Amino acid sequence: MTEGNFVDYVKLHISSGKGGKGSVHLHREKYITKGGPDGGDGGRGGHVILRANPNMWTLHHLKFKRHFKAGHGAHGSKSRSTGADGEDVYIDVPLGTIIRDTETQDILHEIVEEGQEIIIAKGGMGGLGNWHFKNSVNQTPRYAQPGVDGQEFDVTLELKILADVGLVGFPNAGKSTLLSVITSAKPKIADYEFTTLKPNLGIVAYRDFQTFVMADIPGIIEGAAEGKGIGHRFLRHIERNSTLLFLVPADAPDINEQYEILLDELRRYNPDLLDKERLIAISKSDMLDDELKAEIKAELDVQLNIPYLFISSVAQQGLQELKDRLWQMLND
Incomplete structure (x- = not known):
């Protein structure tokens, strides 16, 4: 998936269908000149339904189609015939999608299960035909109910990737x-900061044809929890990951300090993130000789209270050990 195709935020205008009118009809046929009322009910308006699609990873398919309108219900007719229901409109979205009311920003629904369907805008009810209103006093009512209007409003869809x-x-x-080396993903790689502006997903192939999904999220800077850098636009993607892999380069001035800064940004954004499994990978470790690696290890054994390991994506060092450790954490 290319970076330009990853869309995780869209606004939609949705309209459900109006219910059909009830029929005002009096029964007429040969030899029955004054039959009773037999007007049928109107059909209900079409719903707008959000449907979970596990084969989707992004909201890109909604980038250029922002208006969704369901069909209106058909009117009732004679012989108590009910009008046809309006055609429902289905909007497929990936797992992890949050639906907000654009005006209030309240969360309306979340799509988290395969096969889940949510009626986001209900179609209007069809009106009752005149045969419902006959009684001993009024045996030939010449009125029926109109259909109920559908709903029309704006919603915002946000994707929190499931990895x-x-x-x-x-x-x-x-x-x-790292993602490009241990998965088949092709993220943009360059020697400058914020090369990655949108999350990338990759499937890690493990032993015995087993796999797990890894997400490369744009880099965090100090103040990200307050919206600096790309702020909340990427921090929300971490919320649905079951395990967090902290990547700190071996040439960092202070590895433990960098880890603590990253941890503090997550804490300030959402303290629940600290309950997730954590692992530190010290990247670019091919630049270290054995003596320097031993010195760093001695310091980290004292400073860190979570597991860590040394890796090099370019030199292909420590990657199998990394996959083994992650697989164990995911399946404990």
Whole structure:
């Protein structure tokens, strides 16, 4: 998936269908000149329905189609015939989609299960035909109910990507390079900060044809929780990852300090993120000789209270150990 095709935020205008009118009709046939009322009910208006599609990873298909309008219900007719229901409109969205009311920003629904369907805008009820209103006093009512109007409003869809492992790190820490090496994803890689502007997903092939999904999320900077950099636009994607892989480059001035800064940004954004499984990968470790690696290890053994390992995406060092550790964390 190319970066330009990853869309995680769209606004839609949706309209459900209006219910059909009830019929005002009096029964007439040969030899029955004054039959009773037999006007049928109107059909209900069409719904606008959001449907979970596990084969989708992005909201890109909604980028250029922003208006969705369901069909109106047909009017009732004679012989108590009910009008046809309006045609429903289905909007397929990936798992992890949040639906907000654009005006109030209230969360209306979340799509989190395969096969889930949610009626986001209900069609209007059809009106009752005149045969419902006959009684001993009024045996030939010449009125019926009109159909109820449908709903019309704006919604905002936000995608929080569903991945097993989320990559967390400062810009240019080597997250995209790691994703490109251990998955078949082709993220943009360059020697400058914020190369990645939108999340990338990749499927990691493990032993015995097993797989798990890894997400490369744009780099965090200090103040991201307050919206600096790309702020909330990417921090929300971390919320649905079950395991967080912190990537800190071996040439960082202070590895533990960088990890604490990243952890603090997550804490300030959403304290629940600290309940997730965490692992630190020290990237670009091919630049270290054995002596320097031993010194760093001695310091980290004292400073860190979570597991860590040394890797190099370019030199293909420590990657199998990394996959083994992640798989174990995901399946414990």
